[in-house]
Amino acid sequence: MTALTASAPAARALAGIALLIAATACFAVLDTTVKLVGAVVSVLLVIWFRYLFHAVAMTAWLLPRRGRSALRTAHPRFQLLRGALLLSLSLMGFVALQRMPVGEFTAILMFTPLAVTLMGATVLRERVSAGQWLLVAGGFAGVLLVVRPGGGDIGWASALPLAMVLLSAWFQILTARMARTEDPMTMHFYTGWVGALVTSALLPLVWQAIPDGRTLGLLVLVGIAGTVGHLLLIMAYQRAPASTLSPYLYSQIAFAMAFGWLVFGHVPGAVELAGTALIVLCGALSGWRTARGHLPIRPPED
Template sequence: MTPAPSALTGLVLAVVATACFATLDASTKVAGASVPLAMALWFRYAFQAWSTTAAIIPTRGFRALRTEHPRFQCLRGLLLMMTSMFSFFSLQHMPVGEFTAIVMVTPLAITVLAATVLRQQVSGMRWALVAGGFAGTLVVLRPGGDAFGWAMLLPLGLVACNAWFQVLTSRLAQTEDPMVMQFYSGWVGTLVMSAILPFVWVTPTSGGVWLALGLMGLMGTVGHFLLTWPMPARRPPR
C-alpha cells in the first residue's frame, strides 16, 4: 500500500485533480460535438486501462492485480462510467459554467452519504454548510422558472453517481492499491464501450478532435489517480 500523504499534500493533489477535471469537461464538450458518446468514452477509458496496465504488469506482475473486492471494483467502474455518461450528455445540452455550478453540489451529497452510509460524525457546522450549498443549487436550477428544463436533471444524475463512486472509493482505498483501483475502473469502461464501438465509430477529420479525445483520456486518468492516492488522508468530510 502507498503510504498516506499528509493532509496538506492531499489538499494540493485534490486541487490539481480539480484542474484536471475542468480540462476533462472542456475536452468532453469539444469531442462531444463531433463524435458519438461511446467512442469518446472508449478513448477516455482505454487510455486509463492501457496506461495502468503498462505501469503495473512490467514492474509488479499479474499478482499485483489481485483484489479482495472484485464485485465492488466492478461496481465502482460502472459508477464511474455512468458519471462520464451523464457528464457527456449534460455538456451537450448546457453551458460548461452552468454545468459546473450544479456539479459543485457533489461534496454536499458525499457528506450526506458519509454520515448515513459510512457512519461518520458530521458536525452541526457541516450540516449548515450542506443546507447552504443546497440552497445555492436551487438558485442555479431555478425550479419552476422558464429556464428550468429536463437537461438540468442530467448533472444531478452525475452528482448521485459520483457521490456513490467517491464513497465506495473511500472504502476500497483502505485496503486496495490506488493503481489497481484505476486498473479495474479503466478496464470496466473499456470493455463495455468496446462492445459498442464498432457500431458507432466515426473517424475524426480534425486534429482538434483527436487532441480533445487524448486529453479526455489523460486528464481523466491523472485526475482520478490523484483523488485515489491520498484518499486515506481525505475521507469524506466530517
C-alpha cells in the same frame, strides 16, 4: 511529541484537500474538452477513447513495475461495480454536456457533496461537526445561487446531472471505502479496463474515423484529464474522510466557469458570481479550520 503527533492527521487532511482540488481542475478540463470534441464525433467514441487511454496507460506503467501483483484485489466485485458506476456517470455526463453550458452542468452536480456528507455520517460512521455542516450548507446555498432553480431554460438535459448526483455520491463513498484496503493503482487499473471493454463491445455501432489532428489531440486530452483526475481522487480519499473533503468538491464550479468563459465565451452573471464567491469562502474557511485542528480527523477504520 504530542504536538507533532496531533499535527500529523491535520497534515494528511490538508494533503487530501490539495489532491481533491487538483482532481476537480482535471474534471473541469475533461468536461470542457468533451463538450468541444463531442460536437465533432459521437459521444460513445469519446468515452471509448477516454477509457482506452486510461487502461493502456495504467497497464504500460503498472505491470512492468508490479507484475501480477497489480491485479490482486480483495474485492473484485466492488472493482467491477466501481468501474460500472464511473462508466454510467461518463455516459450521462457526456450526453448532458452537449446540451448544457459547462458551468451550469457542474453547478447541478455540486448537489453531490451534501449527499456525500450525509452518507459519510451514516454509511461510513464519520464524525461530522456542527461547523462542517454549516460550511457544507453555505456551499450548498452558493450552488443554489448558481443554479437558480426555475430561473433558466436548461430543459430535459438537467435531469441527467440530477440523476448523476445520486450515482456520484455512491461512487465517491465506494471509492472512500475501497481506498482503505485496496491499492489505488489497482483500483485505477480495473476502472479503466471495465470502461474500455464495455465501450469496445459497443463501438462498432457508432464507429467513425477521427477527422483531423486537432480532434485526435482533444481526444488525447480527454484521456489524460480523466485518468489523472480519478487517480488524484483516490489518493485524496486515502488521506482524509469524505466529510472533510466534501466542501472542496465545490471548487470545480469555479474551474468550470473559468474554462467556459475562456473556451466558449460563456460569461456568468452577477448571481452566479455571488454563488461562486460563497462557495469559495466556505471552502477557504473549512481549510482554515482543518489547519487549526478544529475539524475531527481520525484514521480510516480497519
